[in-house]
Amino acid sequence: MMTDRPNRPTGDPALQVSPGTAHAPSINPAARRRPxxxxxxxxxxxxxxxxxxxxxxxxxxxxxxxxxxxxxxxxxxxxxxxxETGRSIRVGITGVPGVGKSTFIEALGTHLTRSGHRLAVLAIDPSSARSGGSILGDKTRMPGLSRDPNAFIRPSPTGGSLGGVARSTRETMLLCEAAGFDVIFVETVGVGQSETTVASMVDFFLLLVLAGAGDELQGIKRGIMEMADAIAVNKADGSNRAAALEARRAYQSALRLFPPAESGWSPQVLTCSALTGEGIPEVWATIKAYRAQTQASGYFTRKRREQVRLWMHQVIEERLRAHFFSHPAVRDALPTIEADVMAGRLAPTAAAERLLAAYEDRS
Ligand SMILES: Nc1nc2c(ncn2[C@@H]2O[C@H](COP(=O)(O)OP(=O)(O)O)[C@@H](O)[C@H]2O)c(=O)[nH]1
Ligand SMILES: [Mg+2]
CATH class of the missing domain: 1.20.5.170 (Single alpha-helices involved in coiled-coils or other helix-helix interfaces)
Structure with missing residues (x-):
């Protein structure tokens, strides 16, 4: 067998350039296909x-x-x-499709890299396998950042559970920090459980919203608003400006009804235009103000410590669950026991006990 060792006298260079050699062309493509x-x-x-x-x-x-x-x-x-990790500000960014997340990340991102920051943009999108493309697949909306040597864009891993995607995004974030990126954006789409997951791995959570005709607060789950450290009403430009200011007031009153956050920080509502860049520096100023305040109070560090503690527990739970369900005794018994539960022949707790006993007996 041929090897890749350069000093081996196989005559590779001659083979590669010789047009009359039958084997040479097939060797290199094959080598390229190897992982x-x-x-x-x-x-x-x-x-x-x-x-x-x-x-x-x-x-x-x-x-x-x-x-x-x-x-x-x-x-x-x-x-x-x-x-080498931990020396960054981690910002989660969420909002429904079309709100302008990619455009916003391009605008704020270039603002940051121009002022000397190094930015990594990651994403959590467990739906990306199904939809056939990650939410960061639209790099066309980030033409500047895609070419920026001080920016690193990594789309959401495809496939796998939200837990699995979250684990790799968390670890990717650490690697990016070790590589010297001092600002990390984690983007997610405004549906399902992914916001809670992103909020659990960032320092600051930003919700992008749009002005609507009096129905600003519709469609946004209270829980997501409650997690937000800032809400930015995007597309506050042109004829939409007045409506954006109106929406801002509506969000401000809505936020006042929430109990004070544990961080001691009062969530801010801003308006911005990712298209014109208006209000974008103010969003960054808000993030910096949050960091200054929570670092001074000690909350910043406390929150990160709690996040890694919970992360560890999640890994254990996921590993145990996977081990349980892949256990032969459990796999054998599960279909019958599930059918018994669904038919009302067996109580759910008794069924679970039976499966756990099978798992413990034979593990
Ligand atoms: N007028 C205006 N349009 C915007 C703004 N931000 C984004 N858009 C447009 O809104 C559409 C969706 O933007 P995109 O960044 O892809 O949204 P995403 O799905 O949340 O990532 C695109 O046509 C953008 O050009 C803004 O601030 N003002
Ligand atoms: Mg997008």
Whole structure:
């Protein structure tokens, strides 16, 4: 067998350029199709530390992989990167499709990189496998950031549960911090459980909304508003400006009805235009004010500590659940017991006990 070792006397260079060699053309395409072999752990770590985007991307691919050997390697890389993590401000950004998230990230992002920040844009979109494209797939809405050497855009991993996507996004965030990115945006689409997940991994949660004809508060779940550290009414431009200011007042009164946040921070309502850039620096000023206030009070650090504690517990719960359901005894018994429960022949608690007993007996 041929190997990739360069000093092996196979005559590769001659084969590659010789038009009359039958085997040469088939060797290289085949070599390209092989998955790239993993590097030693320290190569990734050194690469990430010096901000090598290629190695950062490859490490993220390992983090997203489901193969056990990739996962182990990813954990080793993360382990060694840990001392370099945490020195960023993590901002979650949510809002319904069409509200202008991508345009907003482009506007605020370029504002930040121009003033010397390094920005990583990540996403959580568990629907991306189904919809066939990640919410960050529309890089056309971020033409500046896509080409910006101080910005790094990583779409949501496709497939997998929300828990799995969340885990890899959290770990990707840490790798980006180790690579020197000091601002992290985590984008999510305004549906389902993904907001709660994003809120659980960021310092600051921003909700983008639109002005509507008197129905501003419709369609936005109270729970999402309650998580927001700021609400920005986007598209406050042209003939929409007055309506945006009206919406701002409506959100301000709505927020006043909520109990005071544990952070001690009063959520702000702003207006902005991602298209014209108006109000964008003010959104950043609000984020910085939040950081200053909560760092001074100690809440910033407390919140992060609590987040990693909960993260650890989530990993344990997910691992145990997966172990339970993949256990042969459980897999064998589950269909019958489920049918018995659904037919009312067996009480749910008794059924669960039976399955747990089967799992514990044979594990
Ligand atoms: N007038 C106006 N249009 C905007 C603004 N921000 C985004 N848009 C437009 O709204 C549409 C959806 O924007 P997009 O960023 O893709 O929204 P996303 O689905 O939330 O990512 C696009 O046509 C944008 O050009 C804004 O501030 N003002
Ligand atoms: Mg978008």
């Amino acid at each position: 790239r072999p993993a590097l030693p752990v320290q190569d990734y770590v050194d690469g990430i530390r010096r901000g090598d985007r290629g190695l950062l991307s490859r490490a993220i691919t390992l983090v997203e992989s489901t193969r056990p050997e990739h996962r182990r390697l990813a954990q080793d890389i993360l382990d060694r990167c840990m001392p």
